[in-house]
Amino acid sequence: MNSRCDVSKESDAKDDFVFECDRTFCPPEKLEHCPLLQLGLRQPRGDENLTHRLDNGLQSLKRTLKCPRSYKALFVDAAGTLIEASQSxxxxxxxxxxxxxxxxxxxxIAAKYKAAYGHPWCRFRMRYEDDGRLYWQRIVQEATGCKDPGLLEDLYQYYTTDKAWHIGDxxxxxxxxxxxxxxxxxxxxxxxxxxxxxxxxLLGCYDWFDxxxxxxxxGVEKPNPEIFLIACKELGVxxxxxxxxxxxxxxxxxGATEAGCDSLLWGVxxxxxxxxxxxxGIKV
Incomplete structure (x- = not known):
């Protein structure tokens, strides 16, 4: 639920990306086949692993953008895509x-929240288990320096209201x-x-979805591809x-790419x- 914070987790695209191909990803003898160069895409600086993992989806993404295939389902992220926080x-x-x-x-608070949110969580637990209070307890304490359980509860309840969220589009x-x-x-x-x-x-969007x-x-969270496969099974696609x-x-x-789905980056x-x-291929 990354978008609950208005703090930027990513710097400006001009700083994050370079146009040249990473030679460790595409050796000289394979540069002519590099999908990054063919598509004119920019590669994340210093993140060869992410580039490698995205490579399998580049060609399908190219097909998606230039010639929409006959999709049978659309998956939508919630926070930061469908709904947005009303205040930072x-x-x-x-x-x-x-x-x-x-x-x-x-x-x-913004700096401490960003640091807390970026800290690794328990290797054997998801961030958002059940009501998520255990995870948010740590975030609130690290971001504010306050261990009063009343603060956690007030913040937790605030984010259950339509004052905290709105439909972005x-x-x-x-x-x-x-x-x-x-x-x-x-x-x-x-x-x-x-x-x-x-x-x-509460926001009136529950019935918009199948x-x-x-x-x-x-019991599984993105980017684990299993959560996408669960959604596929539910929709029969x-x-x-x-x-x-x-x-x-x-x-x-x-996550979507590793599950075998096509994907689009919201906001970009x-x-x-x-x-x-x-x-x-649908007119609204």
Missing amino acids: TQQVYHEIGLKYGVKLSEDE PDAEKALKAIRNAGIKVAVVSNFDTRLRPLMK SIVVSAEV KPEQVLHVGNDKTNDLV EVVNFTEVAKKL
């Missing part, structure tokens, strides 16, 4: 934290309805705790018949669901 995390933590004696500024319902009317099944595939379903009902797959409910849209390069692009390759529909 540092602002919320600061305002509610004042009640519990938190003296940190919003900038200080005002035309999402119209576009998703057009996609479903065209015979394409639509599902949410999200790393989230058990608050997601009631939250979607299926909702939540990591806390199925094959991975190659699926297009996934999400805002996280690793969780959404790498598409910025609203009307554009997603267009990629599917």
Whole structure:
């Protein structure tokens, strides 16, 4: 649920990418076959592993963007794609934290939150198990320096309200309805705790989808390809018949690619669901 924080987890694209191919990924004798060069894509600097993992999906992505295949399903990420936080995390933590004696500024909270969110979690546990409180307890304590359980509870309850979230694309319902009317099944595939379903009902978007797959409910989270395969099984489709849209390069692009699905990066390759529909060859 990465997008709950308004703090940038990725620097500007101009700084993150270089146009040249990484020679460790494409040896000189294979440069002419390099998909990065053929597609004119930029490669993440210093992340050869991510580039290698994405390579298998580059050609299918090229087909998707230039000539939409006959997809049978669309998967959509939740936080940061379908729904967005209405206030930055540092602002919320600061305002509610004042009640519990938190003296940190919003900038200080932002830096500590980013560091806490980036720390490895337990190797044998998901971040969002059940209601996710165990994970958020650590995040809140590290971001604010406050161990008062009341702060965690106030913040936790705040993020169950429609004050905390909103539908990012005002035309999402119209576009998703057009996609479903065209015979394409639509599902949410999200790393989230058990608050997601009631939250979607509160925001009025629960019935827009044929299926909702939540990591806390199925016991596996992105980028593990298994969560995408679970969604495929629920909708009765094959991975190659699926297009996934999400805002996280690793969780959404790498995860979907390893599951055998095509993918689009929300906020970069598409910025609203009307554009997603267009990629599917559907007019809204």
